[in-house]
Amino acid sequence: MxxxxxxxxxxxxxxxxxxxxxxxxxxxxxxxxxxxxxxxxxxxxxxxxxxxxxxxxxxxxxKKEDLVHTVLRRDFMTWAESARQAAIDAEDPWAALTTFYQQALTGYARHRAIMENLALTLAEPDLEGIHQLRLVIEQLCARACATGLLRPGVTTDDLLLLLVSLGHAVQITDECRPRMWNRLLHISLDGLRADHREPLPCDSTVAGVSAP
Amino acid sequence: MxxxxxxxxxxxxxxxxxxxxxxxxxxxxxxxxxxxxxxxxxxxxxxxxxxxxxxxxxxxxxKKEDLVHTVLRRDFMTWAESARQAAIDAEDPWAALTTFYQQALTGYARHRAIMENLALTLAEPDLEGIHQLRLVIEQLCARACATGLLRPGVTTDDLLLLLVSLGHAVQITDECRPRMWNRLLHISLDGLRADHREPLPCDSTVAGVSAP
DNA sequence: TCCCATGCGGAGCACTTGCTCCGCATAAGT
DNA sequence: ACTTATGCGGAGCAAGTGCTCCGCATGGGA
CATH class of the missing domain: 1.10.10 (Arc Repressor Mutant, subunit A)
Structure with a gap:
């Protein structure tokens, strides 16, 4: 045969x-x-x-979509790979986390198509590369949480949303105010540390808003 | 004549x-x-x-642009007006700040055209309504700073960029994860408080990676 | 070298969207 | 009531974009 x-x-x-x-x-x-x-x-x-x-x-x-997906899968994979490597190399969990954001925002927030699709990490991580990236952040989250440096209750989704959010800030300020986003990153990272009085609102971590 | x-x-x-x-x-x-x-x-x-x-x-x-501008001016003005009123009513400066973000993100982050143009607050606030909104935030910033509650060095532009950034987060999560952005808001606001060890990086540099 | 399955190029179709044109309707002054 | 400046509607034009079609070129097996 x-x-x-x-x-x-x-x-x-x-x-x-x-x-x-x-x-x-x-x-x-x-x-x-x-x-x-x-x-x-x-x-x-x-x-x-x-x-x-x-x-x-x-x-x-x-379809145009086929080409876009092919490229995005490739680029997301590359990103996930380099991020994973950087995370492994980092001295301590907190440094790994901050380095990750620095690298992501310095290097990948200019990739417009990637930023446009990064939001999918939250909704439907069907694209393989996106899933890989999510795994890296999951590890970062777990490690930082285990050492007690990360504020209790912070989830992978929180870190992802922060990434999307700051990624947008980078795109906005890239031309007119270069690296202004860096201050926002510091502010957010400090907000992520463990030394805060009140816990995070568990608002709707799991689609919480009470059903009608 | x-x-x-x-x-x-x-x-x-x-x-x-x-x-x-x-x-x-x-x-x-x-x-x-x-x-x-x-x-x-x-x-x-x-x-x-x-x-x-x-x-x-x-x-x-x-021009289509004329219509869009007319509407945006109107809506930005309305927003600025209600925000100013809410800020005046607030008990203390910090409550005013948090209330502002809550109201902005709950009520105006769904206004797609407004969010698309909010970035202009940073680059060229030529639209009258946008300028008004900027003034409100300037006041909020000044008041919170004067009472020592706001982290030293935080500027109006930082607060604006945070608003743009979180506004995007709201749009992203609005459908699939309602009010998930609320957690990010808490994190960011805690990062804005005065009780942090290190000062903010003064705009550019810091960021580790050495310049060429 | 010869042949043809495989692959190539780009004109052109279908649809969207910003904007215009012009014959017709009507508010408002007398 | 009569007139006309003012305003109205929507077909249609021009430009942009996703995608197709088909005649022509060529890699690679014989």
């Missing part, structure tokens, strides 16, 4: 080399453009930058 | 009543739609809701 027919129905198993090259060029160009301009970009711009025609682009990625 | 010509060139000083009615209907409908869907909405939708034709809409507001 697994024997390939010799001549009549020669199914090619591997794509042609130019097709592979083109596919990579498309992803590369798309990554650039998505980082710069977000997912609302014109598909023609991606085709232009990758030196490829529309037909080629749409054969490799039948 | 100021005498109006009697019949040949009767310049009407006041517009026709139906024109006034239409204009108001347009603004009303636009305010609704902009709050729900943001400024990227189709102009036809506004015309439809206000029961008016495209021609009418574009005579009153030659």
């Amino acid at each position: 697994a024997v390939a027919e010799p001549r009549t129905t020669t199914r090619r198993r591997t794509p042609r080399v130019d097709a592979i090259r083109n596919r990579e060029a498309i992803v590369e160009a798309a990554a650039e453009v998505l980082a710069e301009q977000g997912a609302a970009v014109d598909v023609r711009e991606i085709a232009r930058r990758s030196g490829v025609g529309m037909g080629t682009l749409y054969r490799h990625f039948p | 100021a005498v109006a010509e009697p019949r040949t060139t009767t310049r009407r000083r006041t517009p026709r009543v139906d024109a006034i009615r239409n204009r108001e209907a347009i603004v009303e409908a636009a305010a609704e739609v902009l709050a729900e869907q943001g400024a990227a909405v189709d102009v036809r939708e506004i015309a439809r809701r206000s029961g008016v034709g495209m021609g009418t809409l574009y005579r009153h507001f030659p």
Whole structure:
């Protein structure tokens, strides 16, 4: 069964080399453009930058969404990987947490398409890379919590929402007031420390608002 | 000179009543739609809701931008006014600050067009309403600072950026995790209190990673 | 070298959206 | 009632964008 027919129905198993090259060029160009301009970009711009025609682009990625997802999965994976590494290298749990935010906000908050989709970490982390990132933050949270440095009751979702929130602040201030967000980060991190009088409101951690 | 010509060139000083009615209907409908869907909405939708034709809409507001600005000015003014009132009513400066954030995030973070434009408070507060809102926050900041409750070095811009940042968090979590942002607000407000060891980084540098 | 399955390019279609144009309706002054 | 400046409606234009179609080029097996 697994024997390939010799001549009549020669199914090619591997794509042609130019097709592979083109596919990579498309992803590369798309990554650039998505980082710069977000997912609302014109598909023609991606085709232009990758030196490829529309037909080629749409054969490799039948929907714009397919291309966007491919790129986002790749970039989120890269991010998660580097974040995990940085977290491992860090001396103590608290340093790991602060370093993570610093790195994330310095390096990835400029990636517009990533920031646009980061909110999905909270709703539906279906994209593989997003899930990986979530796992890293979960670990950071657990470690900082275990050492008693993190304010009791702070959850992974809190840290994620803070990331999304600050990511937006970075995008807003990036051009007109560079690194102004750094002050906000300090403020938020201090609010995350354990030395506070009152506990956090457990408002609706689990969709809490009482049902009608 | 100021005498109006009697019949040949009767310049009407006041517009026709139906024109006034239409204009108001347009603004009303636009305010609704902009709050729900943001400024990227189709102009036809506004015309439809206000029961008016495209021609009418574009005579009153030659550019879509004109209509949007008119609505935003109105809504920002309303917001600033109610915020000012609430701040005056508050018992102490800190309560005024927390109440402001609560009210802003509960009531105005759902206004999509307002949130989209709130970032302008930091860059170019040319819209009159935005400037008014900035003044309110300036007062809140000054009062809380004077009583020593606010962390030294915190500026009006910090409070504004926090507002923008949290506003985004509200929009993100509004549907899937209602009021989850409340926890983030508590964290941030605690970070704003005066009882912290280290001072805030004075804007740029700090941030560890050395400049080239 | 020859052949053809596989892949390529980009004009063009379908739809959206900001804005205009112009024939028709009517408020309001006489 | 009559007139007309003022205002109205909505079809339609122009530009942008996702996606398709089809004639042509070519990698790679023989």
